Amino acid sequence: MSHSADNPLRVAVLISGGGTTLRNLIEKIATDKLWIKIALVVASTEKAKGQQYAIDGDIPISVVDWKSFDSTDAFSEAVFGGCRAAGVDLVVMGGFLKHVLIPADFENRVINIHPSLIPAFCGEGFYGARVHQAALDYGVKLSGCTIHLVDNHYDNGPVVAQQSVPVLADDDADALAARVFAAECELYPQVLQWFAEGRVTIDGRKVAVR
Template sequence: MSHCADNPLRVAVLISGGGTTLRNLLEKIAAEHLWIKVALVVSSTPKAKGLQYATDGDIPVSIADWKSYESTESFSEAVFGACRAAGVDLVVMGGFLKHVLIPADFDNRVINIHPSLIPAFCGEGFYGARVHQAAIDYGVKLSGCTIHLVDNHYDNGPVVAQQSVPVLPDDDAAALAARVFEAECELYPHVLQLFAEGRITIDGRKVAVR
């Protein structure tokens, strides 16, 4: 199904920290560059600073404090139960650091952005500065970001889009992270707009734009 500015794609944004991805998406929506509506923000902790963006934007919030759940299954059900109740079309992970299990009705409806060119420097334990330091230590000349569909394993789902950035000789993790984040800020809204326009097709691990 394709959407338009008057009938936007309803998304939930999942956060665990500062909410920089959420802020970027809200800015793109405000500039009328993105046919989505953030219908819900879900946080894995009540202390996430990014919740302020939801408050400022009058966006409904659900707190699924992972420490309150006895299992990944019960935590996942809390997260997706809230998304289900909000009637969202797509779940967008934005710095969400907790593992979830994807229920059948959300298969191919959850996307994440990872700060490397998957399958390099990804998987359990690879997040934040660790990813960028690993790329520098390995000596790669290119890094970047990857948007992928989410399955039940870390950074394992089909790749939707990737964008590369150079790794410079004098980079530290912070400098590389800033360069990758600039790419993320362009690529994530671009891909979400493709979803909103109904232009993404998924066939197993092959994702295409029509």
């Protein structure tokens, strides 16, 4: 189904920390070039500072504190139960650091952005500065970001899009992270616009944009 500026794609954004991805999406929506409506922000902890962006944007917030649940199943059901209640079309992970299990009705409807070119430097334990330091330690000449569909394993779902950035000789983890994040800020909204326009097709692990 395709959407428009007047009939935007409804999304939930999942956060665990500062909410920089959420802030970027809110800014892009304000330009009228991104046909999505953030119907819900889900925070995995009350300490997630990114909630302030939702408050400022008058976006509903659901705090689903992972520490309150005794299993991943129960935590996941609480997360996606809120998404169902909000009537979202797509779930967007924006720095969401907790593992969830994807229910059948959300298969191929959850996307994540990872700060490397998957399958390099990904999987359990690879997040934040750890990813960039691993890239530097390995000596790669290119890094970047990957947007992928989410399944029940870390950074394993089908790749939707990737953007590369150079790794420079004098980079430290912070410098590389800043360059990758700049790419993320352009690629994530672009991919969400593709979804809003109904241009994304999924066939197993093969994702195409029409």
